[in-house]
Amino acid sequence: MQLAVKPRKVACPGCGETTVYSTSNAYRPFCSERCKLMDLGDWATEKFRIPDATPPDLQDAE
Structure with missing residues (x-):
């Protein structure tokens, strides 16, 4: 006997609509x-x- 698997639903990152x-x-x-x-x-x-957490290079400023 197999159990029915419900499709996973998530909110669309673009509009927020529920999607499979x-x-x-x-x-x-x-x-x-x-x-x-x-x-x-x-x-x-x-x-x-x-x-970018890297500080700017001082040589680039010259």
Whole structure:
């Protein structure tokens, strides 16, 4: 006897809509291609950045 597995649902990082997180969703963790591309655009325009904790090199200032 197999138990029915409920699909895992998560909030889309783009719009907050509930979406299925499984291989059947080609855009996971996003709900749609639109949300996926908007997130990519935010990274491309540097709206999202990974902070650099390295201090600037003093030789570059000269």
